[in-house]
Amino acid sequence: MNVEAIIKTEKEIPLRQRTLIHLNLVSNKVTEVTTNKLKPFDVxxxxxxxxxxxxxxxxxxxxxxxxxxxxxxxxxxxxxxxxxxxxxxxxxxxxxxxxxxxxxxxxxxxxxDALLQMDKAMQSADETILEKFTNEDLIVLNKLFDKF
Incomplete structure (x- = not known):
């Protein structure tokens, strides 16, 4: 996910600001994918x-x-x-x-019963969201998130 391309700027964004924008963009993407997976259940x-x-x-x-x-x-x-x-x-x-x-x-x-079906949809969402990450990547990412 290229922050500058998404927000359509050619200007270099300072690292701290870019990081926070990046976190927001990732959070929004995760919410979008999971919300779409739950839409058929009206939940x-x-x-x-x-x-x-x-x-x-x-x-x-x-x-x-x-x-x-x-x-x-x-x-x-x-x-x-x-x-x-x-x-x-x-x-x-x-x-x-x-x-x-x-x-x-x-x-x-x-x-x-409904939750079992939703679990399957959410597992699909998880796979979509995390498809480019290895287990090692996820371990590192979680260690970094723990710093919050």
Missing amino acids: SLQQFNVLRILRGQKGKAANLSTLNDRMVTKMSNTTRLVDKLITKGYVLRTACESNRRKVEIYITESGL
Whole structure:
């Protein structure tokens, strides 16, 4: 990915600025590819993330705080994401028996089945995004990302 070509400049961009632009361009490309893979399921990347978190609960309830803490993209509209997943039949929300103010959220069988199909699509996205990288490249890249 040539930063200068993408932003259509012939001017040399200072290294630090070029790096940040490059990171933004890569992030946007990853989001574009993954979003397109999820489009047939009518699920956003954030909704997919919620479903994965709920699957990871292994049948135990999660609450909005748990979801917010574990989201890859931190956001304040987790309630709206859960509402949309409820409408699709992928998630159930119930009041906690011991504390009526606490909401418990579970993934449904339908949600688990749909998530298995989404997993296949996302694996395809991963392969597309990372096709030019060796395992050694990915190890180095992750070590560099760990510096953030």
